Amino acid sequence: xxxxxxxAGLIVVLAPHSAFAHNGKHHxxxxxxxxxxxxxxxxxxxxAGYFLLRRRHAx
Amino acid sequence: xxxxxxxSGVSRFFHESPFSGHGRAPRFLLFALLLxxxxxxADQFFAPILHTTSPLWAVAAFILLVLRRREKxxxxxxxxxxxxxxxxxxxxxxxxxxxxxxxxxxLTPALQPLAGKTTLGGFLLAGVKLCVLLPTLFLLPLSQxxxxxxxxxxxGIAALVVLITFFPRRALDxxxxxxxxxxxxxxxxxxxxxVPGLGYVKDLTPTLSGPxxxxxxxxxxxxxxxxxxxxxxxxxxxxxxxxxxxxxRTLIAYFAGLLAMxxxxxxxxTAFVVLGNHGLAESIxxxxxxxxxxxxxxxxxxxxxxxxGWILKKKNSFVENQRQA
Numbered sequence: 001x002x003x004x005x006x007x008a009g010l011i012v013v014l015a016p017h018s019a020f021a022h023n024g025k026h027h028x029x030x031x032x033x034x035x036x037x038x039x040x041x042x043x044x045x046x047x048a049g050y051f052l053l054r055r056r057h058a059x
Numbered sequence: 060x061x062x063x064x065x066x067s068g069v070s071r072f073f074h075e076s077p078f079s080g081h082g083r084a085p086r087f088l089l090f091a092l093l094l095x096x097x098x099x100x101a102d103q104f105f106a107p108i109l110h111t112t113s114p115l116w117a118v119a120a121f122i123l124l125v126l127r128r129r130e131k132x133x134x135x136x137x138x139x140x141x142x143x144x145x146x147x148x149x150x151x152x153x154x155x156x157x158x159x160x161x162x163x164x165x166l167t168p169a170l171q172p173l174a175g176k177t178t179l180g181g182f183l184l185a186g187v188k189l190c191v192l193l194p195t196l197f198l199l200p201l202s203q204x205x206x207x208x209x210x211x212x213x214x215g216i217a218a219l220v221v222l223i224t225f226f227p228r229r230a231l232d233x234x235x236x237x238x239x240x241x242x243x244x245x246x247x248x249x250x251x252x253x254v255p256g257l258g259y260v261k262d263l264t265p266t267l268s269g270p271x272x273x274x275x276x277x278x279x280x281x282x283x284x285x286x287x288x289x290x291x292x293x294x295x296x297x298x299x300x301x302x303x304x305x306x307x308r309t310l311i312a313y314f315a316g317l318l319a320m321x322x323x324x325x326x327x328x329t330a331f332v333v334l335g336n337h338g339l340a341e342s343i344x345x346x347x348x349x350x351x352x353x354x355x356x357x358x359x360x361x362x363x364x365x366x367x368g369w370i371l372k373k374k375n376s377f378v379e380n381q382r383q384a
Contacts, residue, residue, distance in 0.1 A: 038284075038348060038349055038351070038352040039284065039287070039288060039291075039352065041349075041352060042288050042352040042353070042355055042356040043288060043291055043292060045353070045356040045360075046288065046291075046292040046356045046359045046360060047292065047295060049356070049359075049360040049363070050292065050295065050296055050360075050363060053360075053363060053364060053367055054299070054300070054367075057367065057368065057371065
């Protein structure tokens, strides 16, 4: 669970950085790609949090 | 006809679903729903003017929740002995879909200018697209549908909520001229407490003009992304905990959660305005999109922490259900 959270966090933090790092003549990430990564990572974080909460309630 | 008084093969009507653990879902209903899902997808594939994801989401939600339902709901005397509809009903179902598809293709040139528009015509077209659900009624006798809807009332209501609220981008677009101003004024009222000299430029996309950073609230900032994220995650909660939920409280929590996401969105933009005008303008400019997603996740989790215990049944039944699952 912690790994899942860390992975999601890394995706969120690094995705915009890579989009800006390749600015200029090189590939630039499109807005819909950014949004896709964003919603995916946010959903991962949300789902991971929910599973933790669910486990706590089951105990 | 699907209905029969033969009760000798009752057990064939219920099957152990691997998805539902000990649950038993009536095969005839699942078959009707799956057939409907496939036919709607085919309609939309062959007549793209009918394309809208709402009916597919709604049918999928109904299927998932029926599968999740643990109790055996139909008494033996009320079940048909075959999950297949009669030839007549199957023919009526297929004919209705065919007529719908051909009519939609024929009317496409006239309807195309209305598609996706936030005008009255666009809304009417969006409503007409839901007609793809109607042929499903042919698959079972009306009396059978009444029994199904009575027994699966909670699942039906959940599917209806999905049909209406997944995902209201067009509705939000249409109210943007009004909603954008409400959002802009809310953010302005909150931000000016912490940002002296903040200005408000009234426009279709209102701008908050600060000493270090101007923030323009475009339609993408409407909160629709948070709304969609909430829909996805709350659906996950509902599907996985369906047998442990108090259904009426869950319905209230869903709509209250949507409101919370909109309020959270206003707080998100307020935070950008405040932080951007207190030395973090560069960071806000670069990371406001991903920061927004983290914020939405946080709002959802906070909201779930506050409401999860309230929407669940009592602890004993919850643990019992968990064990059975």
